[in-house]
Amino acid sequence: MAVDWSGSTPSFLLGLDRDKRGTLGDQLQEALRSAVRSGRLSPGERLPSSRSMSKELGVSRGLVQSSYEQLEAEGYLLARGGSATRVAFTPQSSDVEAGATPTAAAMTYDFSPGRPDLRSFPMRDWMWACGEVARSASAADMGYADPRGLVQLRDVVASYVRRVRGSAAGAANVVVCSGFTQGLSLTLAVLARRGMRRVAVEDPGHLEMAELIRRAGLEPVFVPVDVDGLVVDDLAATAASAVIVTPAHQTPTGVVLAPSRRQALLTWAKDCEGIVIEDDYDSEFRYDKKPVGSLQGLSADRVVSIGSVSKSLAPALRLGWVVAPGALAAEMAEEKYRADRGSPGLDQLVLARLMASGRFDRHLRRMRGVYAGRRAALVEALAAHSPGTPLTGLAAGFHAVAGLPPGTDEGAVIAAAAERSVGLQGLARYRSDPLSGPPGIVFGFGDLREASIRTGIAAIADLLN
Amino acid sequence: MAVDWSGSTPSFLLGLDRDKRGTLGDQLQEALRSAVRSGRLSPGERLPSSRSMSKELGVSRGLVQSSYEQLEAEGYLLARGGSATRVAFTPQSSDVEAGATPTAAAMTYDFSPGRPDLRSFPMRDWMWACGEVARSASAADMGYADPRGLVQLRDVVASYVRRVRGSAAGAANVVVCSGFTQGLSLTLAVLARRGMRRVAVEDPGHLEMAELIRRAGLEPVFVPVDVDGLVVDDLAATAASAVIVTPAHQTPTGVVLAPSRRQALLTWAKDCEGIVIEDDYDSEFRYDKKPVGSLQGLSADRVVSIGSVSKSLAPALRLGWVVAPGALAAEMAEEKYRADRGSPGLDQLVLARLMASGRFDRHLRRMRGVYAGRRAALVEALAAHSPGTPLTGLAAGFHAVAGLPPGTDEGAVIAAAAERSVGLQGLARYRSDPLSGPPGIVFGFGDLREASIRTGIAAIADLLN
Numbered sequence: 001m002a003v004d005w006s007g008s009t010p011s012f013l014l015g016l017d018r019d020k021r022g023t024l025g026d027q028l029q030e031a032l033r034s035a036v037r038s039g040r041l042s043p044g045e046r047l048p049s050s051r052s053m054s055k056e057l058g059v060s061r062g063l064v065q066s067s068y069e070q071l072e073a074e075g076y077l078l079a080r081g082g083s084a085t086r087v088a089f090t091p092q093s094s095d096v097e098a099g100a101t102p103t104a105a106a107m108t109y110d111f112s113p114g115r116p117d118l119r120s121f122p123m124r125d126w127m128w129a130c131g132e133v134a135r136s137a138s139a140a141d142m143g144y145a146d147p148r149g150l151v152q153l154r155d156v157v158a159s160y161v162r163r164v165r166g167s168a169a170g171a172a173n174v175v176v177c178s179g180f181t182q183g184l185s186l187t188l189a190v191l192a193r194r195g196m197r198r199v200a201v202e203d204p205g206h207l208e209m210a211e212l213i214r215r216a217g218l219e220p221v222f223v224p225v226d227v228d229g230l231v232v233d234d235l236a237a238t239a240a241s242a243v244i245v246t247p248a249h250q251t252p253t254g255v256v257l258a259p260s261r262r263q264a265l266l267t268w269a270k271d272c273e274g275i276v277i278e279d280d281y282d283s284e285f286r287y288d289k290k291p292v293g294s295l296q297g298l299s300a301d302r303v304v305s306i307g308s309v310s311k312s313l314a315p316a317l318r319l320g321w322v323v324a325p326g327a328l329a330a331e332m333a334e335e336k337y338r339a340d341r342g343s344p345g346l347d348q349l350v351l352a353r354l355m356a357s358g359r360f361d362r363h364l365r366r367m368r369g370v371y372a373g374r375r376a377a378l379v380e381a382l383a384a385h386s387p388g389t390p391l392t393g394l395a396a397g398f399h400a401v402a403g404l405p406p407g408t409d410e411g412a413v414i415a416a417a418a419e420r421s422v423g424l425q426g427l428a429r430y431r432s433d434p435l436s437g438p439p440g441i442v443f444g445f446g447d448l449r450e451a452s453i454r455t456g457i458a459a460i461a462d463l464l465n
Numbered sequence: 466m467a468v469d470w471s472g473s474t475p476s477f478l479l480g481l482d483r484d485k486r487g488t489l490g491d492q493l494q495e496a497l498r499s500a501v502r503s504g505r506l507s508p509g510e511r512l513p514s515s516r517s518m519s520k521e522l523g524v525s526r527g528l529v530q531s532s533y534e535q536l537e538a539e540g541y542l543l544a545r546g547g548s549a550t551r552v553a554f555t556p557q558s559s560d561v562e563a564g565a566t567p568t569a570a571a572m573t574y575d576f577s578p579g580r581p582d583l584r585s586f587p588m589r590d591w592m593w594a595c596g597e598v599a600r601s602a603s604a605a606d607m608g609y610a611d612p613r614g615l616v617q618l619r620d621v622v623a624s625y626v627r628r629v630r631g632s633a634a635g636a637a638n639v640v641v642c643s644g645f646t647q648g649l650s651l652t653l654a655v656l657a658r659r660g661m662r663r664v665a666v667e668d669p670g671h672l673e674m675a676e677l678i679r680r681a682g683l684e685p686v687f688v689p690v691d692v693d694g695l696v697v698d699d700l701a702a703t704a705a706s707a708v709i710v711t712p713a714h715q716t717p718t719g720v721v722l723a724p725s726r727r728q729a730l731l732t733w734a735k736d737c738e739g740i741v742i743e744d745d746y747d748s749e750f751r752y753d754k755k756p757v758g759s760l761q762g763l764s765a766d767r768v769v770s771i772g773s774v775s776k777s778l779a780p781a782l783r784l785g786w787v788v789a790p791g792a793l794a795a796e797m798a799e800e801k802y803r804a805d806r807g808s809p810g811l812d813q814l815v816l817a818r819l820m821a822s823g824r825f826d827r828h829l830r831r832m833r834g835v836y837a838g839r840r841a842a843l844v845e846a847l848a849a850h851s852p853g854t855p856l857t858g859l860a861a862g863f864h865a866v867a868g869l870p871p872g873t874d875e876g877a878v879i880a881a882a883a884e885r886s887v888g889l890q891g892l893a894r895y896r897s898d899p900l901s902g903p904p905g906i907v908f909g910f911g912d913l914r915e916a917s918i919r920t921g922i923a924a925i926a927d928l929l930n
Contacts, residue, residue, distance in 0.1 A: 119604045142779035316811060339650065
């Protein structure tokens with residue numbers, strides 16, 4: 001039975017339905033709330049007395065009174081001793097927009113770098129580890145925990161980076177974070193607090209880092225990268241006291257920091273008591289030779305190394321780590337505590353279990369094969385369809401750079417490729433001065449099957465000449 | 466001669482004994498070390514100034530200073546030019562490394578507030594939802610995602626806060642975050658960017674918020690709380706343009722913001738174009754009457770409401786949400802992107818599934834019963850063993866305040882309770898000026914079984930008189 005509310009009451013309609021879920025009191029309250037919110041009841045407007053309201057609705061007076069009291073407690077209504085109950089306030093309805101998620105242009109062949117193969121996420125292994133953790137987690141594991149991260153994961157990460165990256169780290173050097181971005185922000189916050197002013201970044205490089213540096217109250221300076229990686233002599237001239245580098249596989253050029261440069265960089269850090277921030281983002285995947293060890297292993301007191309599982313497992317996990325000198329790690333833990341109280345506990349335990357079980361290593365081995373196949377497909381497709389195009393930066397990871405002939409309009413190539421539903425990124429977007437270097441395309445091949453790589457390259461090869 | 470350290474100092478006791486072996490400096494250092502290791506001093510906690518410490522202990526200021534310096538060098542304490550000395554986050558001793566959380570004092574009966582029942586985490590339901598997500602997750606779900614949070618979760622959260630909290634929100638008003646701390650940091654960062662200067666906090670309240678406000682480059686101002694909640698007239702006098710409130714169940718007093726104050730607060734916000742930041746932390750658990758709706762529902766354009774599952778499920782999940790006016794939510798999403806690229810995707814999908822399935826509601830219903838039982842146990846135990854002790858703030862959540870007789874030394878009560886392995890927190894640690902209000906004990910009963918509550922209260926009841 002639906003009851004219309006009209007007549008002597010204000011000019012709006014409330015329906016109470018005895019067949020609907022929820023008590024009549026709940027319905028009345030919700031109807032009143034929504035009438036106030038929508039403006040059907042305006043501020044100061046007088047409500048019917050509980051007596052007349054109860055009569056019109058055919059409900060008890062007590063029900064109306066308690067509903068009025070509830071809404072008064074919530075601030076929708078105002079009742080002052082003796083006088084009528086009135087509408088208290090005009091809550092504007094929130095600006096609810098249609099859920100417009102910012103989505104990337106849907107390209108059939110998207111070569112933008114930075115994405116691992118998302119279809120290969122080892123969901124079965126992950127769920128196995130979830131089950132193990134669910135069976136063994138203690139009550140304390142569900143509470144607030146050490147902001148540095150759970151010791152189980154810090155132990156496993158320390159031994160992983162020692163084994164795989166040649167790092168010099170114990171659990172006390174590790175701070176668990178949500179990935180490179182947060183790891184860098186924590187590091188920059190600590191450096192800013194310590195009085196640092198200038199932080200150098202690679203050019204070309206991720207320009208976004210300059211923005212993060214600025215947000216930390218520091219000044220970014222750009223240092224060029226050549227075929228041997230960061231030009232350390234130029235770094236020394238900047239008066240920066242920290243530098244962010246991608247030594248194992250430079251972003252975006254893919255060059256590996258040459259041994260002499262590694263040495264020079266660490267000497268620089270020692271001489272000026274500077275800090276080297278190592279973005280160790282895709283070093284697990286190396287093809288031509290043995291992995292180049294982490295810089296951190298060479299100079300544990302001057303290097304902060306940031307790693308994550310965003311490339312090795314999936315970005316959606318949002319788990320990473322900072323390996324830092326003990327004193328820095330302690331300060332970072334405080335930053336982490338202020339930022340978010342620590343990373344999710346269950347996720348940390350699951351990752352620790354996955355890594356300790358050997359399943360993580362097995363996944364990495366499998367993916368090395370997958371990416372090696374895709375890398376070969378890219379090399380072959382370019383050789384077949386655009387034999388004159390030089391491809392560099394292939395030593396590791398899942399992106400490489402194709403040089404364009406001098407004078408080529410990089411932007412025009414990208415636009416023309418997009419017309420053919422092939423997504424490309426140029427080098428210009430990685431340069432502090434977009435046109436300061438030769439044109440080139442950064443081909444990411446992590447999340448494209450071999451067949452797609454071949455078809456995609458065939459579709460745009462003519463543009464590269 | 467034993468010297469008690471209490472009063473304005475943190476809630477723990479240190480004894481220096483001039484008859485004992487070792488210098489007083491050694492004793493002080495060892496006492497501080499063990500307080501940090503045992504968790505009696507928690508990470509981030511502020512130590513008294515060397516001046517006031519030396520006065521209370523009856524030793525020279527130089528002795529205190531050199532002890533602080535020594536412990537700073539050892540990594541137990543952190544001191545930064547100008548600001549207070551605090552407990553560091555990395556006590557470098559192996560016993561802590563092996564031990565549990567840095568905050569957990571080893572008390573048999575720990576009444577410190579803010580922890581839900583960690584043993585009741587619905588692991589079976591959580592794993593069920595994990596399984597559902599594992600079966601249905603797409604490759605895209607494993608990648609980088611919308612920094613506001615996945616639309617699946619934002620939809621479910623919006624409908625949850627509409628239904629349970631009377632909020633006025635759609636998915637576009639929701640930003641998923643890691644909990645209250647991050648939600649507040651995102652909010653403060655946006656307000657600072659918009660040119661705000663001063664943010665008011667409740668006094669007594671979580672003093673840590675003042676620290677977060679300072680870190681955002683803003684100035685905290687303290688506004689008193691009385692039996693009706695925040696004194697809005699005093700707020701208006703501060704020239705603050707934002708205020709952080711706990712209207713449903715004030716932290717720590719437990720009072721509910723009175724209807725007239727709710728009204729006055731929203732009028733204040735409207736008049737000064739201010740922002741009310743609502744910490745909606747434990748409103749799911751309400752005993753005496755129906756839930757008081759969220760302030761956000763009354764004034765969706767002036768209120769930012771922050772909620773999480775830290776109390777309703779478990780802190781370790783690190784999942785929460787900000788409900789904000791659309792424009793603010795959009796700016797917060799950018800802050801979230803810079804902070805950590807978004808919260809973990811799988812966790813978001815699991816929570817969305819759990820909430821949409823009705824299992825979350827079922828858990829809440831069950832826990833309401835559990836907490837109501839513990840609340841009753843606390844009330845009864847105090848009535849039986851310390852009938853003169855007034856207990857207030859019982860309307861919601863899982864903490865209440867026991868008033869101590871005027872003139873009682875709160876710190877001494879806490880210290881004496883600790884001797885009996887009963888962990889207590891006093892009101893002083895929540896006050897900008899520790900001794901500015903009447904003494905009282907904040908009893909958290911969320912994570913203690915009824916029997917433990919009874920035994921714990923019986924053990925210390927004599928101290929409350």
